[in-house]
Amino acid sequence: MxxxxxxxxxxxIVGQLKSYIxxxxxxxxxxxxxxxxxxxxxxxxxxxxxxASSLKTWLFTIASNLAKDNLxxxxxxxxxxxxxxxxxxxxxxxxxxxxxxxxxxxxHGQYEVKEHIAFCFTCISKSLPLEQQLCVFxxxxxxxxxxxxxxxxxxxxxxxxxxxxxxxxxxxxxFDGRCALINKEGVCHQxxxxxxxxxxxxxxxxxxxxxxxxxxxxxxxxxxxFDLRMQVLREINPFKSKASxxxxxxxxxxxxxxxxxxxxxxx
Amino acid sequence: MITSTMAQNGKAATxxxxxxxxxxxxxxxxxDPAIVWALLTKASDYPHWNSTVTSIEGNIALxxxxxxxxxxxxxxxxxxxxxxxxxxxxxxxGDGQGNRVYTITKNGSGTITFSMTEKIGGLMFPMxxxxxxxxxxxxxxxxxxxxxxxxxxxxxx
Numbered sequence: 085m086x087x088x089x090x091x092x093x094x095x096x097i098v099g100q101l102k103s104y105i106x107x108x109x110x111x112x113x114x115x116x117x118x119x120x121x122x123x124x125x126x127x128x129x130x131x132x133x134x135x136a137s138s139l140k141t142w143l144f145t146i147a148s149n150l151a152k153d154n155l156x157x158x159x160x161x162x163x164x165x166x167x168x169x170x171x172x173x174x175x176x177x178x179x180x181x182x183x184x185x186x187x188x189x190x191x192h193g194q195y196e197v198k199e200h201i202a203f204c205f206t207c208i209s210k211s212l213p214l215e216q217q218l219c220v221f222x223x224x225x226x227x228x229x230x231x232x233x234x235x236x237x238x239x240x241x242x243x244x245x246x247x248x249x250x251x252x253x254x255x256x257x258x259f260d261g262r263c264a265l266i267n268k269e270g271v272c273h274q275x276x277x278x279x280x281x282x283x284x285x286x287x288x289x290x291x292x293x294x295x296x297x298x299x300x301x302x303x304x305x306x307x308x309x310f311d312l313r314m315q316v317l318r319e320i321n322p323f324k325s326k327a328s329x330x331x332x333x334x335x336x337x338x339x340x341x342x343x344x345x346x347x348x349x350x351x
Numbered sequence: 352m353i354t355s356t357m358a359q360n361g362k363a364a365t366x367x368x369x370x371x372x373x374x375x376x377x378x379x380x381x382x383d384p385a386i387v388w389a390l391l392t393k394a395s396d397y398p399h400w401n402s403t404v405t406s407i408e409g410n411i412a413l414x415x416x417x418x419x420x421x422x423x424x425x426x427x428x429x430x431x432x433x434x435x436x437x438x439x440x441x442x443x444x445g446d447g448q449g450n451r452v453y454t455i456t457k458n459g460s461g462t463i464t465f466s467m468t469e470k471i472g473g474l475m476f477p478m479x480x481x482x483x484x485x486x487x488x489x490x491x492x493x494x495x496x497x498x499x500x501x502x503x504x505x506x507x508x
Binding site (some may be wrong): 107230240242243245246248249250253257 | 382385386389393396398399444503504505507508
């Protein structure tokens with residue numbers, strides 16, 4: 085493959101790649117650094133690329149390896165991340181002031197419930213064991229086949245199937261227990277609460293009913309609801325959406341809060 | 352060894368002697384041994400797939416101590432030590448009163464045979480033998496749950 089062709093194809097993949105790294109690291113800086121390093125490394129090794137896998141698979145392999153080195157050294161987040169970070173935000177007047185400033189002034193500062201659903205999944209997925217988190221994103225959001233993921237993660241197809249099953253089951257259980265969008269008894273209403281703050285003129289219930297995940301909730305098909313949640317993530321580019329600046333600001337806040345929180349917790 | 356002659360039909364069998372009781376079950380599973388092994392060794396995941404285990408705390412690895420709660424005796428926490436750990440082949444844990452051994456044997460046709468044996472007893476066994484419930488039903492359920500979960504995972508596309 086020529087450098088020109090590589091650059092051309094890289095441009096078509098880089099959006100998904102950056103989104104993937106952001107969602108597994110929850111760090112804007114890491115996403116930018118890793119995507120940059122992936123480009124440099126891929127260019128350096130371009131002569132070894134024989135097309136045994138697609139270029140997308142090859143680039144995701146390089147990026148996943150770079151990300152895993154960082155992530156293995158970090159503690160995993162906890163399932164109740166949204167409770168911990170909400171409490172921190174409520175005690176941080178500056179956070180809301182800056183968020184409102186972004187909401188009022190940025191062309192990418194809109195608040196949309198769907199964006200928050202994707203944001204929320206990113207945060208909670210960091211409570212999964214790393215391999216499970218990566219498999220869930222690669223398969224469900226970035227649409228790799230089960231047979232392609234072993235190449236990306238350097239494992240067997242059997243283990244990919246296990247990680248996927250375990251990760252998916254855990255996320256279904258967590259959202260089934262916590263998410264008020266799909267469970268009336270769910271303890272987390274954060275996406276609706278924030279809609280009330282950032283879009284005070286909107287009728288939140290009307291907005292919620294525009295979302296398939298919410299419309300289908302009463303049927304109670306947990307697997308289907310998970311698929312609909314994944315559909316929301318697939319449709320959003322966290323760096324380019326109308327809500328990207330507000331959500332990225334919020335994500336950065338949550339990452340900092342969780343890093344401090346995990347520093348204090350004993351293994 | 353009982354497992355070698357045991358039918359792979361998921362039916363438990365118990366042999367009783369004065370000082371020991373040994374319960375075994377064996378079942379054929381159409382799945383990669385790595386999947387079965389992953390299910391057997393990920394402590395926190397047990398309650399998701401295994402209806403006989405309420406919880407397992409700790410790390411299932413050689414020499415580690417784990418705390419197991421079972422439906423057989425809901426109020427009791429079994430404090431066990433992992434005594435054997437051969438990936439995708441054999442896992443054993445136990446305490447002073449008995450040992451449980453899990454084995455995975457490849458059959459060469461895309462299936463494995465999973466076997467589980469628990470031997471309890473000792474010199475004082477006759478004094479409390481009648482107080483220990485039968486393991487048969489729980490063993491059959493364990494094997495059935497493991498088969499179902501492993502085959503569900505294996506069939507994913």
